[in-house]
Amino acid sequence: MQDFGAAFGEAFALIAGLDAGLMEIIGLSMRVTFSAVLIACVIGLPLGAVLAVGRFPGRHILVVLVSALMGLPPVVVGLAVYLMLSAAGPLGVLQLLYTPTAMIIAQAILVTPIIASLTRQVIDDLHGEYDELLRSMGANRVGMIATLLWDARYSLLTAALAGLGRALAEVGAVMIVGGNINHVTRVMTTAIALETSKGALALALGLGIILVGLSILVNAGLMGLRKSAERLAYA
C-alpha cells in the first residue's frame, strides 16, 4: 500500500508540474479522440437519420447491422485497419501505419456505429412527432432529415458523448495501428498500459487520473448544455 500512496503523490506532482511529456501525451489523445468523433459524427448523424426516416429495401437489416457493430471489438478493428494500411495492404502506399492518422481512422470506425445507432433512435422518436407536419408542409426527404437533425441537436449530444467515451477509453485499436511510439503515437491509454507493465506506476496513475478527470469534465459540460436546452424546450 505504501507503493500505492507514493504513486499517487508522484502522480499529483506530475500533474501539478504540467510535466512536458505528460502534456504531449494528453494533447495527442485529445487530438485523436476529437478528430475521430468528429469524423464519426459527420458520417454517423446523417446515416442514423436516413435509417430512421428512409423507407428502402434492406433498411431493417442495416439497422440491425449498425446496432450490432456498436459492440465491435477494438482489437479486431485495429487488426483490420492494420492490414489495410500495412505496406502490403491495399492502402499501404499512403504510409499511414504508425501515425496519428491511422489511429483516428481506427477510432472513427469504432465510434461511427455507436453514433449512427443512437442517432437513429433519437431521430425516430422526433420523426414520429414531426412527420405529419413536415409532410403537410411539402418538405422533401433531405429537408426533413436536416430539420430533424437540427431539432434533435441537444439530444444528439448524448450520442456524441457515448462515442467520445468509447474513443477516449479505447486502447486495443490505437495500440495496434499506432504502435505506441513515444512522441509520435503515444496516447493516454497506451501509455498507461506501457507504464504499468514497466512498473512506472506513478506516471500510469497520473495519466489514469487525468483521463477520468477529462472524461468527467467533457460529460459535465455537454450535459449542462443539454439541461439548459431542455429548460428552454429546445430539447
Added chain:
Amino acid sequence: MPEPISRASHLSVIEAGVKPPAVALHDVVLERRGKALVDGLTLSLSTSGTTVLMGPNGAGKSLTLRLMAGLIAPDEGRVRWNGVETTPSQSVALVFQKPVLLRRSVRANLKHALKTYGVSRIERPRRLEKLLEMGELENLADRPARVLSGGEQQRVALVRALAARPKLLLLDEPTASLDPQATAAIESLIRMAAQNGAKIVLVTHDRGQAQRLADEIVFLNHGQVAEVTPAQRFFDAPQSQEGRDYLDGHLLL
C-alpha cells in the same frame, strides 16, 4: 413545374364550365383494421368561403381533413385538388389541434416554414416580419416556441400555415383547448385568411364558432356526408336527422 392533368378530370372541368372545386373527394373509402372509417364519402368544396366540418366523434372529420391535405391516400376513390390528382403541397396548409412547433424560436419556426415553402432567400425577411405582425408575435419572436402559452403556440402554428399563402387552409379543431381570448385571436386570423381568398375548411365541435365563421356546414356521420347546408339554414333547420339530433344534443350512435 406544371402538373399533368389526367384526361378524365380535364373533361369534367370542361363539362362543368366552371372553376374546378378547391378539393373534391369522390367515393372515398379509408379502412383501418378492417373497419371503414371513411365510408364512401363524396364531397366537393368550392374555391372560396369557409366550410365547417361538424359531426360526432368518430364521424371521420379529422381523417377527411388529412385526406384533403394529401397526408393519407384513400384505399378507394379519388381526391382531387383543382381537378388534379396530385397534392399541391405548397398551396395547402394544415393546422393541427395540438400545435407541433419546432424546437426553435418563434422566428426560426417561421423562417423554416418560409424556406420549406420555397420562398426566395431575398423575400424571406420581409415576409417574416409581416407574419410576426399578423400574429401579433413581435414581442415573442425570439422566445423558444414551445414555452409559449397554448394560445400563443396555436397563433404561431396558424401564422406558419399562412406563410404558405395557402389556397386551401385546413384547420383541425384549432381552438379546442384555448380560452375565449385566444380563440378570438385565432378566429380573426382565420377570417383574415378567408378575406385574402383562401378556402377554409374547419373542423370544430364549437357551435358558436361554427356560426361565427361558417358559410356552409358539412355534417359527417359514420364516415359519410349526412348533409351539406348553408350555415344559417343548418342551425335553423338542419336537413338530416343526424344533424337535428346532433344540434339537439342527442347521442348519435
